[in-house]
Amino acid sequence: MNRYLTTFFVYLTLSLSFFLGDLNAQQSSEEDLGSLTLEQCITIAQDQSAVANAARYALISSKWQYRSYRADLLPSLSLSGDAPNYNKSIFSNVLDNGQITFSSRTQSEASASLSINQNILPTGGNLSLSTGITRLGIFSNENTYLWQSTPMVVGISQPLFQFNNLKWRSRMEPLQYEIAQKEYVEEMEDIAMTVTQRFFDVYLAKINLENAEFNVARNDSIYQISQGRYNVGSIAENDLLQSELALRNAESSLTSAKIEYERVLNEFKILLGYPTDVELDLEPPQELPEIDVDIVKARQLALENNSEALNYRLSEIQADRNLAQAKSEASLGLTLNANYGLNQTSKDFSDLYRDPENRQFVTLGFEVPIFNWGKQRAQINAARNQQQQVANSIDFQRRQFIQQIDYTVSQFLQLRGQVLLAAQADTIAQRRYQVAQNRYLIGKIDITNLYIAQDEKDSARQAYIRELRTFWTGWFELRGLTLYNFEDDEPIAYDYE
Template identity: 35%
Template structure:
């Protein structure tokens, strides 16, 4: 019987234990939250995909500067159709065609950086087999041909791409590093929101315990006639407000917990317990130093340079489009025969030179107008860039001033938090012996709560300003070194 009871007990324990197990509690520091956000957050994944797009775009541009080997072929092509044919007397008739053809060509193409033209080295073979009438086979070979296609007076797109694309890629790399710092700032925001919620719950629970204790003491004093009914009702109202505040704080805590977990891609059954940072980044910054590093490293500087070059390119393109002249030249050899081998024996020169041009004689100022429009657009871009540069420098100045001022603000708020807690503890003891009123006690409680919340908020602002500086200058001011990233390794992982 005892064994049966033991089995039943074990069975019930096994069935109920999983349901009753508490959720995992994970203590997390601010540095851990930032590190997790950089590697697991959706924002980090978006930044990485944008970097990969820029990386392969730049690789494609680089590949266009290298020789390209192409093979094209028709194997086979069959034709059985009618086509018009002019007789000696000028009349036309239709003749039947029934033949098969095959051809193949290998070419090595190279863009010419200096002039913007294309140079190609070609070799090809063509085969024709007549299937009706006088049947025959025919081969035509071009063992080697050198072809040049060169625009004259037109804009050299290759030259401009060599100026624009490296700047665009440098802009993308800097933007990626800035984006990772923005991910860190988002993590800081969610972390301190949860930390403040946790502190608010701690405050609310302590206030509720104190309100309960004070209310019980007040009821006893009221029975002895030591306090008025109004004071008793005030303390009862404080107790109800403390319960309501705790409920609101718990709801806010759960919402901020969900946000941080979702951002860090952490399981829903994990309860995060944030820890108040006991240290802060030690850094002394100056406006000139931050401005210099921002101009050298920030993607904004590359963006300014790229947009200026692109505006100049549009002007050059409009001027080049005013007249279109194209040079085409080919030098090589060709041979024909009924047999494949003989098509390469008796070779003859094969030379073609063409100069085509299109110069408007009367276009009612259309092309000249396009040049003026592009020049006006360039002036607009330059004006916008000057304005954006001024705002960028101004924002850096404000940020540096706020960061340098924030250390002092943090020291003041920490001292105020310590004093407010000591004052409240003293007032609770004083109220217990009837030396102060409930109004004084409530005032000290509000001051204590606000001072603690202000300290957490000032701590958040310090970390936020610091990472804003990192994001702008791409510089670790506490370690006094640049924020670098192995782009090749990041893209390929």
């Protein structure tokens, strides 16, 4: 019996081991992202990173704010009223002979009204259409109910010679929403540029690690060769010590390179929205796109699309608005209120809408500033000078912005050539090191020249990667300034919902 139990537990243990092994293999495959290109990394960051999500929420918020403004231009329907209330009180009453008596009163009142309101954009007024009903209940020895109805009331409220806030909003709100849309695209391009910078930081750290591993292996071989040559007296002790020192320095550099690679790789994973325990490798771009950018076109696109240029226009409108408001508040202000409608009262609800009577009123309110110690004049002068200050500041900023565009385009047009030159230098340096190594092995050059060639090999590879980083960073900087894809000759757009 014990033998059967033992066999059973052995099979159970093996089955669990295989099951857990398959599960761990499946989890490992799920955590392995494989080799990602620059374009794939950018897409991942734009889809799931915290920065991209925050930008989407900001744009959605601006979208709803714009919809709120659009709703202010459309008719609104509202229902208002008072629920049945109850009031029991004692009030004083003066009789004909002058005697004052006190009486008790108990009553209830309820009302409801339905109204449609429409803002008038050109004038800043408001047009309304309403209907309502009221019931008054008086409770005494015999309860009495009175009804009042307003079947229809048409009203208008129109400010005259006053500041039209709705009209200025009609100029600002669409522009603010357009700015929010442009800022979202710019944020996506900023993410692309940041990912590009970090991508090549990781790639450079990987190359440094590979160089460090290669240098340790090569320097160890050179040290072994130097020991043999020293033993037979073909080199001096100084050369032996130099090769040993180079080996120790290479081992130290390898340790530092490993730490640096792990650091920048984990930071890159976090930027993409992944935990640091996932497996990830990078595949550098194989080809450089040949892109011809016209400076005049880039300048025009930036002034039309970039949110900074649109903010210049918004600032000018806001300054004009503040001046118009200051002038309006310092002048005569009138408000015209007019209503026309029908109303009726009855003790019987069935008679409430029979032969209604006219109801109309017109009021004209006014406010005239007479003397306030020059406050209005001071506000007008302050707004006018602020308008001039904004205009001059925007003119200077616009010139700087155009200069930045011109410089960015001019620099980008040179970057591809710089990358090609760096690639040639890298190829030459790699070949020179191979030649120097072979010449050292046959004793044609000393160890100092070999280490110089090794340092130049590493520096050339690092310089090539930095030029690649500069090229792709400049490409996304140009895209972010103009919001235009010059490679595909089309505007840049991103979905956010």
